[in-house]
Amino acid sequence: MPTTTTPTTTGYLNAADAAALDAELMSTPGYSLEQLMELAGLAVAEAVYQAIPPISERKRKVLFLCGPGNNGGDGLVAARHLVFFRQYDCTVVYPKRSNKPHFVNLVQQCVNVDIPFLEEFPTTKEGTIDDTYDVIVDAIFGFSFHGEPREPFATLIQRMIEIQQQQQQQDDNNQVKILSVDVPSGWNVDEGDVAGTGFVPDILTSLTTPKLCSQNFTGRHFIGGRFLPPAIAQKYNVEMPPYPGTSQVMEVTRQHIEGTSHQRHTNHTEIQNPSSTLSSWRDEYEAYLSEKYRLEQQQHPADTPSSATTASIIDSSSATKTSNNDMDRNDENEEEEESWLLQYAKHCAEKEARLAANEQEQYGRYK
Ligand SMILES: NC(=O)C1=CN([C@@H]2O[C@H](COP(=O)(O)OP(=O)(O)OC[C@H]3O[C@@H](n4cnc5c(N)ncnc54)[C@H](O)[C@@H]3O)[C@@H](O)[C@H]2O)[C@@H](O)CC1
């Protein structure tokens, strides 16, 4: 059985621990890469759905940039699931295909649902970069990336940066959003964008638990990968988020300013009271929860729990945080945890029911 280095105590995994956890999980009887990648990819698809929800006028266009390893595999799985979510048209750029049977099968499954494959970043008829996508999913590199990106992936990362630079000049709400899978590609897994590329995704979906490089990420942040058994989570000091209901992801964005015109980069500086380095996803989540409830109450006062309930959710969330650091948690704290989890889960279930009703209505238009 592989041994871990000293796990970080921050709740964020460094590259060595992420690899050790991954190896340990795969060597644990009962788990397979295929199964975990399927769940990871499903989580990514759900994060896309939540961050860039369907619209009624047309299908959303999603471009997947898939790298040579398992991060790219997550992208292939996510593309297929999004097609089954119905309101998304997916295209995959997969320039360096793995010939492992699992990956060959994943490609075939995408082909079976008519997903087109490209070798390089798409261009328009005029030869310029095609930036007509609603979302670009960066599934190029994950936690095994090191050094400087080599071709053909360096160019794919460069294209994302160029699109971001172009869009900075435009005041347009229809900007393409970039969602990175697990790690923003090109970032050092422990230290972030030390190469100074300037690439900052709008959305990050961390798998299993956030990696060290995401400590100062201030865009929308989801955690997915709802499969870690408690013994491994404990060994690596990973705290699983309280995923609501059947969801494969949970948003833990530090400060999520919903409804503002979402200017990339300026969005990062608009954030109020940004926490400095966070101690765990819980800090991020608490700030998010408080902001989310404040905004939802403003927008739909009759639809959201009362401020007293909200305050108690957040208070007991803080209480849980303290108690979670204490392995001898008492019953009272467990009850508190249950109470805020249950309230939050109930709120999410109501919201999901509303979304499902909307979707039902929209689906009729696509038939
Ligand atoms: N345990 C987990 O949490 C799970 C992780 N999964 C995914 O697996 C990822 C890790 O997968 P892998 O270990 O295959 O690694 P990656 O997908 O991060 O990348 C490895 C590949 O990138 C290449 N590479 C590395 N540095 C490069 C450079 N500078 N230029 C060009 N190519 C370079 C390597 O040769 C290798 O082919 C995670 O980030 C996550 O997305 C999921 O699929 C399944 C569950």
Ligand SMILES: [K+]
């Ligand atoms: K990535």
